[in-house]
Amino acid sequence: xxxxxxxxxxxxxxxxxxxxxxxxxxxxxxxxxxxxxxxxxxxxxxxxxxxxxxxxxxxxxxxxxxxxxxxxxxxxxxxxxxxxxxxxxxxxxxxxxxxxxxxxxxxxxxxxxxxxxxxxxxxxxxxxxxxxxxxxxxxxxxxxxxxxxxxxxxxxxxxxxxxxxxxxxxxxxxxxxxxx
Amino acid sequence: xxxxxxxxxxxxxxxxxxxxxxxxxxxxxxxxxxxxxxxxxxxxxxxxxxxxxxxxxxxxxxxxxxxxxxxxxxxxxxxxxxxxxxxxxxxxxxxxxxxxxxxxxxxxxxxxxxxxxxxxxxxxxxxxxxxxxxxxxxxxxxxxxxxxxxxxxxxxxxxxxxxxxxxxxxxxxxxxxxxxxxxxxxxxxxxxxxxxxxxxxxxxxxxxxxxxxxxxxxxxxxxxxxxxxxxxxxxxxxxxxxxxxxxxxxxxxxxxxxxxxxxxxxxxxxxxxxxxxxxxxxxxxxxxxxxxxxxxxxxxxxxxxxxxxxxxxxxxxxxxxxxxxxxxxxxxxxxxxxxxxxxxxxxxxxxxxxxxxxxxxxxxxxxxxxxxxxxxxxxxxxxxxxxxxxxxxxxxxxxxxxxxxxxxxxxxxxxxxxxxxxxxxxxxxxxxxxxx
Numbered sequence: 001x002x003x004x005x006x007x008x009x010x011x012x013x014x015x016x017x018x019x020x021x022x023x024x025x026x027x028x029x030x031x032x033x034x035x036x037x038x039x040x041x042x043x044x045x046x047x048x049x050x051x052x053x054x055x056x057x058x059x060x061x062x063x064x065x066x067x068x069x070x071x072x073x074x075x076x077x078x079x080x081x082x083x084x085x086x087x088x089x090x091x092x093x094x095x096x097x098x099x100x101x102x103x104x105x106x107x108x109x110x111x112x113x114x115x116x117x118x119x120x121x122x123x124x125x126x127x128x129x130x131x132x133x134x135x136x137x138x139x140x141x142x143x144x145x146x147x148x149x150x151x152x153x154x155x156x157x158x159x160x161x162x163x164x165x166x167x168x169x170x171x172x173x174x175x176x177x178x179x180x
Numbered sequence: 181x182x183x184x185x186x187x188x189x190x191x192x193x194x195x196x197x198x199x200x201x202x203x204x205x206x207x208x209x210x211x212x213x214x215x216x217x218x219x220x221x222x223x224x225x226x227x228x229x230x231x232x233x234x235x236x237x238x239x240x241x242x243x244x245x246x247x248x249x250x251x252x253x254x255x256x257x258x259x260x261x262x263x264x265x266x267x268x269x270x271x272x273x274x275x276x277x278x279x280x281x282x283x284x285x286x287x288x289x290x291x292x293x294x295x296x297x298x299x300x301x302x303x304x305x306x307x308x309x310x311x312x313x314x315x316x317x318x319x320x321x322x323x324x325x326x327x328x329x330x331x332x333x334x335x336x337x338x339x340x341x342x343x344x345x346x347x348x349x350x351x352x353x354x355x356x357x358x359x360x361x362x363x364x365x366x367x368x369x370x371x372x373x374x375x376x377x378x379x380x381x382x383x384x385x386x387x388x389x390x391x392x393x394x395x396x397x398x399x400x401x402x403x404x405x406x407x408x409x410x411x412x413x414x415x416x417x418x419x420x421x422x423x424x425x426x427x428x429x430x431x432x433x434x435x436x437x438x439x440x441x442x443x444x445x446x447x448x449x450x451x452x453x454x455x456x457x458x459x460x461x462x463x464x465x466x467x468x469x470x471x472x473x474x475x476x477x478x479x480x481x482x483x484x485x486x487x488x489x490x491x492x493x494x495x496x497x498x499x500x501x502x503x504x505x506x507x508x509x510x511x512x513x514x515x516x517x518x519x520x521x522x523x524x525x526x527x528x529x530x531x532x533x534x535x536x537x538x539x540x541x542x543x544x545x546x547x548x549x550x551x552x553x554x555x556x557x558x559x560x561x562x563x564x565x566x567x568x569x570x571x572x573x574x575x576x577x578x579x580x581x582x583x584x585x586x587x588x589x590x591x592x593x594x595x596x597x598x599x600x601x602x603x604x605x606x607x608x609x610x611x612x613x614x615x616x
Binding site for chain 2: 042043044047048075088090091092106109111146148149162
């Protein structure tokens with residue numbers, strides 16, 4: 001079940017005059033062609049749902065209700081169905097997150113290695129007050145994540161698409177300084 | 181080679197032989213190391229002959245259950261007029277397990293070759309490798325290798341000029357431990373929530389897209405080319421103990437140990453020598469206390485029990501635990517078992533798909549009660565409640581996630597009850613070990 005980051009507490013109140021949604025899969029676009037190509041790998045186009053959601057998240061950083069509706073239209077399912085799927089998986093963001101999304105593994109093998117202190121160090125050095133909240137400058141979001149499958153390299157931290165392995169609290173400032 | 185350490189002289193590197201060697205990742209590099217000879221050979225064989233060879237090798241599933249691979253393949257009825265599918269389970273998410281990741285990172289062609297052979301052997305034209313969403317580097321390695329293999333005509337409409345169609349695709353998950361359960365994996369691949377399905381029907385009858393399907397772990401499939409290249413007898417002979425366990429096995433070792441990492445030894449290797457010689461023993465000044473030898477879902481054993489084990493499917497069962505995925509988690513005498521088990525229970529509570537009441541409620545309550553004990557607020561009655569919960573969580577649900585939560589917790593309390601009682605008696609919180 002999804003326990004992803006929550007909406008940033010400092011986020012501006014929702015404005016009602018938001019710009020119209022710009023689709024990801026515009027006919028003739030590279031994304032649209034990519035999706036059409038992907039669908040041919042499966043006997044049922046709905047199997048392309050997880051990959052399509054990944055494309056949205058890569059392009060937009062998160063998956064909005066409008067995007068869920070668009071993906072549903074592309075693959076012949078309802079927005080509600082897509083939302084049901086999005087909310088099942090932990091990696092799809094249902095809210096915008098910081099520019100650097102930092103996931104610290106704290107499951108048992110990493111806990112033995114002191115992962116709790118790594119979490120504290122990231123919270124302290126990023127200015128994120130709490131797990132799941134984005135730092136005031138919008139740069140960082142820190143969450144605890146369940147087993148990253150790199151237990152021999154405790155503590156592994158996933159920052160956007162990259163694994164950083166064998167992280168100790170002392171290395172945290174340098175790791176943050178090296179983020180582009 | 182070896183990764184992250186150089187292979188130990190007592191290891192038997194078959195799958196891990198090229199770990200740490202970037203040259204093995206490319207098609208040319210893989211061919212120079214004997215790659216795709218087994219596929220070529222397989223495509224000239226009858227599918228049933230491949231299944232027979234795998235049966236004769238004694239290979240058993242490396243994902244955790246240890247089901248004989250050749251027997252599983254034989255359930256697929258060739259020529260039934262239906263499309264068949266092969267799924268490779270690369271959703272490696274079992275705490276303590278990180279072997280498949282290294283196979284995919286260093287030898288992606290080994291897995292592709294295993295998938296292509298497996299697909300042909302079960303009468304499938306399509307294989308999907310379902311990789312957990314976090315494994316972005318392994319996915320990139322696989323995608324690069326697949327592009328090379330496709331461009332070279334090794335896979336595709338006319339695989340290696342055989343006239344047979346074999347497609348292999350990577351499918352990326354999105355963060356859900358439960359999708360490593362085979363029926364949840366199929367649902368997820370179909371674009372659904374990853375809820376496990378009731379069995380029967382079994383995947384061989386009604387699997388992916390409602391068609392006959394076989395699901396094998398990464399390590400299982402990566403072993404297939406070696407079996408065809410060297411012969412079933414060669415594989416079967418890699419055994420120091422029970423004749424029912426054969427071949428080499430990758431173990432991921434983590435926790436409080438001097439040299440964490442992946443190690444490959446033959447079935448029946450002494451666990452004591454493995455832990456103290458290959459893995460370097462405990463950290464300086466510490467002693468091993470408890471181990472979970474097969475990924476977090478199997479019962480906890482004490483270090484004394486571990487000393488007697490022969491590392492194979494039967495050997496681990498003799499001390500009441502399981503070989504499982506081969507993910508060895510080690511806790512030393514500085515660790516609080518109540519705290520570690522509470523954290524483990526939290527993992528299962530987080531990962532429960534919430535379909536079955538026993539699991540949804542059981543994992544959540546087990547976590548709350550254990551965290552209460554760790555916080556110094558527990559009662560003796562809490563321990564009884566945990567065992568009561570565990571009974572309702574075992575053998576009563578669609579899949580074994582709730583069983584997997586109950587097993588380490590109850591075995592941990594049985595073996596380290598003193599630590600729990602000390603917390604209850606003293607009513608003080610613990611982050612480190614307390615007197616047993």
